[in-house]
Amino acid sequence: MKSMPKLPISVVIITKNEEENIADCLKSVSFAEEVIVIDSESTDNTVEIAKSLGAKVFIEKWKGYGRQKQSGVEKTKNKWILSIDADERIPPETVEVLFSLFNPYPEECITAFSFCRKNILHGKWMKCCGWWPDRVVRLFDKTAGKFEGMVHEKWVISRGKVRHLDAVIMHYHSGYFEILQKMNNYSSISAKEMFKKGLKAPLWKPFFHGMWMFFRSYFLKKGFLYGFDGFIISFCNGLGRFFKYAKLRELWKEVKKKT
Numbered sequence: 001m002k003s004m005p006k007l008p009i010s011v012v013i014i015t016k017n018e019e020e021n022i023a024d025c026l027k028s029v030s031f032a033e034e035v036i037v038i039d040s041e042s043t044d045n046t047v048e049i050a051k052s053l054g055a056k057v058f059i060e061k062w063k064g065y066g067r068q069k070q071s072g073v074e075k076t077k078n079k080w081i082l083s084i085d086a087d088e089r090i091p092p093e094t095v096e097v098l099f100s101l102f103n104p105y106p107e108e109c110i111t112a113f114s115f116c117r118k119n120i121l122h123g124k125w126m127k128c129c130g131w132w133p134d135r136v137v138r139l140f141d142k143t144a145g146k147f148e149g150m151v152h153e154k155w156v157i158s159r160g161k162v163r164h165l166d167a168v169i170m171h172y173h174s175g176y177f178e179i180l181q182k183m184n185n186y187s188s189i190s191a192k193e194m195f196k197k198g199l200k201a202p203l204w205k206p207f208f209h210g211m212w213m214f215f216r217s218y219f220l221k222k223g224f225l226y227g228f229d230g231f232i233i234s235f236c237n238g239l240g241r242f243f244k245y246a247k248l249r250e251l252w253k254e255v256k257k258k259t
Contacts (some may be wrong), residue, residue, distance in 0.1 A: 006033040007102050009139075010076035011084065014068045016040040018086035019049060020174070026053045028089040031098065032082065038072040046086075064189070066153035073142050080106075081142045083155070087172050088117075094167040098139075111144035111160025112137050121173045121229055128226045129217040129233040137162060138169060151189045176232055183240040191247035200252060201245040210242025 009032045015022060016039070026049075029035060035055040039047050040062040050057050060071060073081055080102075084090065090098075094115070101113070116133040119126045126132070137155045145157040173179060194201075217223050217237040223230035 004031065007031050007098060008033055008078050009080045009082050009098070009102070010034040010036060010078040011082045012036050012038070012069060012072035012076065013055075013084060013086055014038045014040070014065070014072065015042060015046050015050070015086050016062070017042045017044045018046045019044040021086040021172075022046050022049050023053065024089060025084065025086050026050065026055055028091070029082065029084065031090075031095050034077055036072045036075050038068055038075075040068065064150040064153075066147040066149045069153060070147040073147065076142065079141055079143065080139065082139050083147075084138060084169065085171075087174070089170040089172070091168065091170055094169065097165060097167040101139075106163075109161055110163045112140035112155060112157050112162045114138070114162055114164045115167055115169045116165075117171045118168045119171045119173065121179075121233075122175070124226070124229065126226060126229065126233065127222075128230050129221045129223040129237060131233070134171075135164065136169070150193050151186050176236075179233065179236050183236045184243070187240050187243040187247055190244045191251060194244075194248050195251045199248065201248045203249075206242045206245040206249070209245055210238045212238075213241040214238030 011029045011032045011034065013022075013025060013035070015037055018025075019042075022037075026035060037050045037055045037057045039050070039057055039059050041059060047057050047059065056075070058072075058075060060068070062068065063071065069083055073083075082090075106113075114135050114137045116135055117131075119131040119134060140155050140157070141160065144159045145155055147153050148156045214234050214237065217234035218231065221234075223234040226233075
C-alpha cells in the first residue's frame with residue numbers, strides 16, 4: 001500500500017509526564033515531516049513512547065511555556081511549524097484543510113494561521129465559560145515571529161498577517177483534578193511574573209477579580225447551561241483569578257519578613 005505524502009511541516013510539542021496523552025497526540029500529526037518533543041524531565045514513560053513513534057526528543061529543564069516552545073521551534077528543520085499540546089489532537093478534517101493550504105503553499109503575505117479549539121470534558125463539547133471558539137494561533141512561519149509569555153504563551157508575529165481558519169483542534173481535558181492543577185500552576189506563575197514587575201495587590205483585589213471571573217464565566221459565558229461541569233469550570237476560573245492575586249500578596253509578605 002502506497003504511503004501518504006508528508007507535509008513540509010515540523011510539529012512542536014512540549015511534555016511533562018504525558019504518557020497517557022502523547023501516543024494519541026503523535027498519531028494525530030503523522031502527516032508531518034518532522035515532530036519535535038521538548039520534554040521537561042518526565043518521570044514516566046513519555047520519552048520512551050515519543051521516541052517509539054518517531055519523534056525527536058530533547059530533554060530540557062523547564063524554562064516557562066513560551067521559552068520551552070521557542071526552544072522546540074529553534075530545533076526544527078522546516079519553515080512552517082505546527083505547535084500543539086500533548087492533550088490536543090488534529091482531527092482528520094483539519095488534516096485535509098492543512099493539505100489544501102500546502103497545495104502548493106500558503107500565500108506569501110500570510111505568516112500564521114489560527115484554529116478554533118474544541119474543548120472536551122467528560123465526553124462533552126464545552127461551548128461555555130470562554131472555552132469556545134477559543135481561537136489560537138498554532139501554524140506559523142518560524143521566520144516571522146516568536147513565542148512570548150510565561151503563562152498562556154502566544155505566537156507573536158513580526159511580519160505578515162494571520163489567517164483565521166474554520167478548522168478545529170481537539171483539546172481533551174481528563175477531569176476536574178487536571179483543571180484544578182492547571183489553575184494552581186498558572187496562578188503561581190502569573191503571581192511570580194507580576195511580582196518581578198513590581199506589581200502589588202490590595203486586599204480587595206483577589207476577591208473582586210475572583211468573583212468577577214466566576215460571574216463572567218458562569219452567567220455571561222453561559223456556564224450555567226452546562227450543568228455541574230459548567231459550574232466547576234466557572235468556579236476554577238474564578239479561583240484561579242483569586243489565587244493569582246492572593247499569591248502575589250503572599251510573595252510581598254515574604255519580602256517584608258526578610259527586611
